[in-house]
Amino acid sequence: MSMAAIEFKDVKKSFVKGDGTVQHVLDGVNFSIPSGKTTVIAGGSGQGKSVTLKLILRLMDVDSGQIIIDGDDITRVRGKKLESLRTRFGVLFQGAALFDSLSVFENIALPLRERTSKSEQEISQLVSESLAQFELTGHEGKYPAQLSGGMQKRVGLARAMQLHPSIMLFDEPTTGLDPVMTREIYHLFARTQALFGFTSIIVSHDIPKVFNLADQVIILDRGRMDIFARPEEIQWSEKEHIKDFVKTAMGEIYQSRLVEK
Amino acid sequence: MNSNPLARLGNTGLYVLTDLGRMTLFLGMILRGVFRRPFRFREFLQQIHFIGVGSLTVIFFTALSTGMVLGLQGYYSLNKFGADGMLGSAVSLTLIMELGPVLTALMVAGRAGSAMCAELGIMRISEQIDALDCMAIDPFRYFISPKFLATLIAIPLLTVIFDVVGIAGGYIAGVKLMGVSPGSYIQGMTSSVTNHDIYLGVIKSFVFAVLVVWICCGRGYFVQRIRGAGFGAESVSRVTTQAVVLSSIAVLVFDYLITAVLL
Numbered sequence: 212m213s214m215a216a217i218e219f220k221d222v223k224k225s226f227v228k229g230d231g232t233v234q235h236v237l238d239g240v241n242f243s244i245p246s247g248k249t250t251v252i253a254g255g256s257g258q259g260k261s262v263t264l265k266l267i268l269r270l271m272d273v274d275s276g277q278i279i280i281d282g283d284d285i286t287r288v289r290g291k292k293l294e295s296l297r298t299r300f301g302v303l304f305q306g307a308a309l310f311d312s313l314s315v316f317e318n319i320a321l322p323l324r325e326r327t328s329k330s331e332q333e334i335s336q337l338v339s340e341s342l343a344q345f346e347l348t349g350h351e352g353k354y355p356a357q358l359s360g361g362m363q364k365r366v367g368l369a370r371a372m373q374l375h376p377s378i379m380l381f382d383e384p385t386t387g388l389d390p391v392m393t394r395e396i397y398h399l400f401a402r403t404q405a406l407f408g409f410t411s412i413i414v415s416h417d418i419p420k421v422f423n424l425a426d427q428v429i430i431l432d433r434g435r436m437d438i439f440a441r442p443e444e445i446q447w448s449e450k451e452h453i454k455d456f457v458k459t460a461m462g463e464i465y466q467s468r469l470v471e472k
Numbered sequence: 473m474n475s476n477p478l479a480r481l482g483n484t485g486l487y488v489l490t491d492l493g494r495m496t497l498f499l500g501m502i503l504r505g506v507f508r509r510p511f512r513f514r515e516f517l518q519q520i521h522f523i524g525v526g527s528l529t530v531i532f533f534t535a536l537s538t539g540m541v542l543g544l545q546g547y548y549s550l551n552k553f554g555a556d557g558m559l560g561s562a563v564s565l566t567l568i569m570e571l572g573p574v575l576t577a578l579m580v581a582g583r584a585g586s587a588m589c590a591e592l593g594i595m596r597i598s599e600q601i602d603a604l605d606c607m608a609i610d611p612f613r614y615f616i617s618p619k620f621l622a623t624l625i626a627i628p629l630l631t632v633i634f635d636v637v638g639i640a641g642g643y644i645a646g647v648k649l650m651g652v653s654p655g656s657y658i659q660g661m662t663s664s665v666t667n668h669d670i671y672l673g674v675i676k677s678f679v680f681a682v683l684v685v686w687i688c689c690g691r692g693y694f695v696q697r698i699r700g701a702g703f704g705a706e707s708v709s710r711v712t713t714q715a716v717v718l719s720s721i722a723v724l725v726f727d728y729l730i731t732a733v734l735l
Contacts, residue, residue, distance in 0.1 A: 265602075270602050270605060295608070298607075298608045300606055301606075304602065308598060308599040308603035321607070322607045374607070
């Protein structure tokens with residue numbers, strides 16, 4: 212068993228809805244994300260997948276519980292310590308979250324300019340290497356609005372990799388992309404992970420495809436969490452909500468193929 | 473939605489208190505961002521240009537028309553008592569102590585405050601602010617505090633320009649159009665405006681600058697937490713309108729309070 216990069220210990224998070232009722236998104240969940248592996252977090256809409264990512268990044272506070280990252284509880288730290296913990300993460304946001312007023316070059320250079328003391332010459336060299344690595348050479352002067360969705364994701368990934376994170380978080384990385392672009396992003400993901408060896412957490416609706424990349428799968432459902440050491444194990448689950456999820460998310464054909472195997 | 477009116481009132485009270493607390497902490501974070509290094513001088517200059525230079529046209533025309541209207545109205549009222557020689561005094565005191573700071577702040581809230589709110593709101597809903605946090609880049613130091621400092625410098629300077637143009641407008645209307653003696657207009661102004669009046673105008677313009685940038689940036693930054701704002705682009709448009717309305721009301725309320733305390 213690999214060492215845990217992230218550990219959730221009895222984490223609770225709830226929201227008060229518009230009608231005054233309380234929705235328990237995470238109801239005392241416990242799980243570990245193994246270091247150097249790929250964990251996929253799946254589940255229906257509004258089940259707390261993105262909330263889980265935000266809790267890991269401390270963009271949101273837990274109601275109770277601990278989230279241990281490399282030995283530090285991120286729910287308790289503040290200021291410089293929190294900043295230092297965050298530099299271990301790279302994030303590819305759903306919409307890439309590029310800065311509209313900055314060019315591709317400036318977007319990729321941003322973490323290097325703000326978080327390192329490298330000279331402009333060194334930054335320029337590193338950004339040029341990243342542009343080549345992510346097949347963006349020639350587009351460095353363009354602005355995000357001039358790029359396709361797939362290119363925006365590649366710029367977002369290039370930017371996220373600049374500080375060599377040990378943990379990469381992908382929030383719906385292929386949302387809004389066509390099948391060709393989706394395949395391209397997954398190839399890029401596999402290549403980048405092989406190169407950098409980071410721990411990755413992918414939140415995705417694109418279940419059949421993303422399961423091919425997974426070492427571990429977590430399915431969220433009404434505050435509960437089911438963990439599967441291998442994606443294939445999902446088909447053997449006796450739980451009704453997992454069966455329903457497999458049926459809906461993977462489709463009848465994929466499900467029958469799994470059963471045949 | 474809870475149908476009990478008492479519960480609804482309690483919910484609203486809690487929401488207002490939470491919002492006030494959130495906004496107070498936000499102001500604290502802005503002030504902390506001002507002192508964090510490295511300071512983004514280029515962003516600061518760009519904001520001075522956007523808020524200050526960009527608002528010159530609207531400030532110029534508002535000041536000119538306000539000054540001219542004051543000149544005409546003042547002449548009409550003072551002439552009834554044979555006191556049209558006091559026109560310079562009336563126009564300059566009204567502009568320096570009252571209308572200059574208030575109208576400048578309202579114009580900046582409408583032009584630059586709304587833009588700041590919308591920009592931050594869009595950055596929030598498109599996760600750009602989250603991206604900065606994730607890269608361990610303080611969003612306050614990076615782009616909110618430079619806006620704050622730029623507004624703090626631009627609004628008092630624009631107020632001075634407003635006062636000067638307004639007084640010139642009053643001169644054109646009173647002296648050139650209505651025939652008041654130029655000497656009495658200038659004399660009335662220089663003899664009645666004291667340092668205290670100028671300080672009052674300057675203090676007001678600083679306070680209004682803080683209110684405008686704080687409320688407009690805060691509404692944009694917390695766009696997803698504002699009750700009834702909705703989602704996506706709609707939330708940004710609603711919150712932008714709310715920011716301009718709230719900051720305008722705050723300017724008018726504080727105008728009265730400062731006048732009551734310092735006059």
